[in-house]
Amino acid sequence: MAEVEEKAKQGSTLRHLVRALRSRNYRLFVAGQGVSLVGTWMQHVAMSWLVYRLTGSAMLLGVVGFTSQIPTIFISPVAGVLADRWDRRRLLLVTQSLALLQALFLALVVLTGIVQVWQIIVLSLILGIVNACDIPIRQSFVVEMVDQREDLGNAIALNSSMVNGARLVGPAIAGLLVASVGEGICFVLNALSYLAVILALAAMRIPPATKTGQARRPILHDLREGFLYAYRFGPIRSILLLLALVSLMGMPYSVLAPVFAKEILHGGAHTFGFLMTGAGSGALAGTLYLASRRSVRGLGLVIVRATLLFAVGIAIFALSRDFLLSLAALALAGFGGMTIVASCNTVLQTILDEDKRGRVMSFFTMAFIGVAPFGSLGAGTMAGIIGPRDTLLLGGLGCLAGAAIFARNLPQIREKVRPIYLRMGIIQEVADGLETAAEQPPLRESGDLKSDGA
Known part of the structure; x- marks a missing residue:
């Protein structure tokens, strides 16, 4: 039995x-x-x-x-x-x-x-x-x-x-x-x-979506509208800024990984391959953790903790001279990094207005992928000046600072999210952290947007 x-x-x-x-x-x-x-x-x-x-x-x-x-x-x-x-x-x-x-x-x-x-x-x-x-x-x-x-x-x-x-x-x-x-x-x-x-x-069988006839407006008008919406709504702005910071200062660790594999761990291509597999395994574990969550409540705190884990993983990797410790550090960094990205994605998708979904997700793409080339270029340049170890430590410190700022703003983020659920009549779903909803919030008035802060 x-x-x-x-x-x-x-x-x-x-x-x-x-x-x-x-x-x-x-x-x-x-x-x-x-x-x-x-x-x-x-x-x-x-x-x-x-x-x-x-x-x-x-x-x-x-x-x-x-x-x-x-x-x-x-x-x-x-x-x-x-x-x-x-x-x-x-x-x-x-x-x-x-x-x-x-x-x-x-x-x-x-x-x-x-x-x-x-x-x-x-x-x-x-x-x-x-x-x-x-x-x-x-x-x-x-x-x-x-x-x-x-x-x-x-x-x-x-x-x-x-x-x-x-x-x-x-x-x-x-x-x-x-x-x-x-x-x-x-x-x-x-x-x-x-x-x-x-x-x-x-x-696929997708029900036809109702568009609002905005196609006649200039693209720059809609682009400006989407930017102002994302900038003025504190929770979206805070998430995008944190993601951009992590992508700029933390994610370029993979660019310098071959240098660590050869010069510090005294390995070759197979060592580099194992390190990247470790990072990938940690990232996979992070996504499975998020998939196992029964609710998206509390994702604000998850983002803070994941950023801390990511920064610590990078710092340990930078200081390590042992292969197994470096492998574990990159697994930790992979877990934290993917948890940050997937959690930010989930929160954005659940709090934004439906008619601006495409534009906000394009800003998400810019923050995560568009910033990456500049981070890689900066990491390569800094490694040539101060060395790869100090470059990664500096990146880890930047991510720690980003986590601290986001944590400080978390009460304000919760405060800005709360009225959305109040208007939707699902106040029982509001708890510590950022919450999800069963349907999209109504389009917010421009006056409300102007009053939002992070």
């Missing part, structure tokens, strides 16, 4: 862990996106190896990485406006189709033997532009795929779990394929993987 009860309890726990999958559209998304993410990581590894094989230049590796991320700063805000105006599913069909064509062209130039570095840089820039459009649209589309609003946090956590699961599987497959048959096959398989997402999107 006890064994039967234990099995039933385990089954109930598993169903709770993946409860967002009870939504048909989200199940389709997970199936398609899971395949595509493995292909994406395969292409990422194969492209980096291809550039280094052709040039032997670490600088050109940085150039390729920079061109793939810098479009986010300039293009994501416009994509956010389009996400608030047009059908998001159709927009994603366009972006995924363009990404497929990019992978096919990359495979073509490699397999025919005509590949040159400038072609890779141009194709990397094209993919960066496509991703700058795709990411905010995809983030704002999650809420349309989930039937039950209370499953939104779980859906975001499961999506992050897929990313980190693919981060562990994709590079391993790419390494085997590159060593045996070359880089070209990785690009072919990535192109084919996009078909899974396209077919999943085509099979």
Whole structure:
């Protein structure tokens, strides 16, 4: 009898862990996106190896990485406006189709033997532009795929779990394929993987969204409106600023990890690979932790604690000279970093106004991805001046400062969130930390926005 009860309890726990999958559209998304993410990581590894094989230049590796991320700063805000105006599913069909064509062209130039570095840089820039459009649209589309609003946090956590699961599987497959048959096959398989997402999107049944006729207004008008909304509403502003700070000062630890693997831990490529696996494993654990939470209540405090763990993990890694300690430190940093990002995503998605969802998620994309190239550039420059160890310690201190400021503002953040739930008649859901809601708050008046502070 006890064994039967234990099995039933385990089954109930598993169903709770993946409860967002009870939504048909989200199940389709997970199936398609899971395949595509493995292909994406395969292409990422194969492209980096291809550039280094052709040039032997670490600088050109940085150039390729920079061109793939810098479009986010300039293009994501416009994509956010389009996400608030047009059908998001159709927009994603366009972006995924363009990404497929990019992978096919990359495979073509490699397999025919005509590949040159400038072609890779141009194709990397094209993919960066496509991703700058795709990411905010995809983030704002999650809420349309989930039937039950209370499953939104779980859906975001499961999506992050897929990313980190693919981060562990994709590079391993790419390494085997590159060593045996070359880089070209990785690009072919990535192109084919996009078909899974396209077919999943085509099979979804999404109720037509009611748009407010804003398409006739200039894009800059809508962009300004979204920026003022995010800036004047204290909770959104605080979350975006913390995320940007972490991305600028903390996340570049991965750029300096090869230096630590070789110069401090006296290892090679395999040491670097193990370190990145440790960080990925910690990130995966973080997403599973968030998926297991029965409520998103208290996420404000979770963000503070995760930022502290992230900063401590970076600092320990910077000071460590032992491989196992460095591995554990990066696992801790990976857990904290992914918990920060997924928690911030969940909070934003649950407190923003529906008609501004695309624009706010584009600012989220800018804060997380768009700032990253500048952080990487700054970390590389600082490492050359003060050394990699002090550079990471400085980044960890910056993250600690960000956590302290966010913690100090947390009472004001709770105060600004509370009236939203009061107006919605769900005051019983308000507790310590940031709360979620079963439906979106009504559009707030401009006068209310002006009175908000962090």
